[in-house]
Amino acid sequence: MARSSAAASPCDLDREFAPQIAQLLATPPLQSAQEYYDELIQSKKHDGIRVNYNGEHGKGVFANKDFDEDDLILKDQMLVGAQHSLNKIDCTVCSYCFRFIGSIEFQIGQRLYLQSIGSSIGCHSERHCHGSESGSSTDSPAATEGNSDTLPQEVIESLITGETSLPFSDHFALPEIVSCHGCDEERYCSQSCANSDWESYHSLLCAGSNTEPSRRSALHKFIEHANGTNDIFLVAAKTITFTLLRYKKLKKHPDFQAGSNFSLLMEAWKPFSMGFKKRWWDYIALPEDVDASGEDSFRQEIRDLAFKSLQLLKDAIFDAECAPLFSLEVYGHIIGMFELNNLDLVVASPVEDYFIHIYDLPDDEKDEAEKVTMPIVDALGEDYSVNCDGTAFFPLQSCMNHSCCPNAKAFKRDEDNDSHAVIIALGPISKGDEITISYIDEDLPYEERQAELADYGFTCTCSKCQEEKPN
């Protein structure tokens, strides 16, 4: 399915910086990649694993010690990620570590409030546009619909402000909200998350009152376009800002004084150079309602959509020293990286735990508590609690190869309440074994598994597939 784009690129930077772009997108030399992973594993103290290269599958993650069933193999910190736009209606989380923040009351009140105004600002059409234009294999999640109008607005407000407190909610205390000092958009669980976000991404993406007006309005346009089309553009923008800010930091560092600007950019980009990438519009599966004759124009539409997004981003944060980073070619590959690596960001909602706690109370206490909580559950509707979900790039999890009979899985335990990817052993694993996870539902029949894996660009030859392969 890999193809080269039929029409010439609309992006001047693609032509002007072709050799630099080719270097940015080239697979890193084996030795430098091995060094990168060795250093990463050492600095994060992930003693249980190592990343190795072999001919067959490129790189893979291998056990560096024995594991038993249910053992924790790895907690992988993401490099960059974002909550889906529509999910922001359902959960309020720290914009850096994605922990739920505020209080149980705030989570519920805020969601009911946003749902009530959401239905009047027409997020339904946005939802449609989302799915069809992304053309991605992962369906963009929709905000849920509740019955927020069954609860008086005053009650909703008093939940948000904290005037109303729900029974037993003190058992589920959440970190107090720290807002970005510039904008109302980003909120955090702590000052340290606010600072880290500012240093890594947000100082370039903050559209608050401290930002220069022309840049601010450009950022608003970029964000609006992403929210209305595909929020993968927001993660792509964070990838670019992360690299830019790292570049600026390296430039001040005495060890790097001698290097050229481009060699510094290569160094700043290194964590992303490791990720497997393809050009987004070349490989995404055709939506079912597009037939073969419409393929070229569909792919060109996707490319134009990305180009439009990139133009808006450039208006806001373009930096001539890092010009190749702003090429359509690099932008398309960054988006492709997120789409290809099967990396969902999920954080379980404490609201669920709260209502389960109420449900499990002894009868007399339960009756008393439910007088208060039942109308709220009704107002929230069927999906009374929704997890935080989004897209993220995890540097080590993304090195794990697929198997339809995996020996590990991504699984969040009760204590895993932030954005780390958590990998757990499904059975005993011996030192030296490759650690594999399943990218898809491995219980599907052979043909369906292979069809889904084709989206990731490979044919699976795991032992289960070899057994089930029709002759």
Ligand SMILES: [Zn+2]
């Ligand atoms: Zn945080």
Ligand SMILES: [Zn+2]
């Ligand atoms: Zn801000």
Ligand SMILES: [Zn+2]
């Ligand atoms: Zn398989």
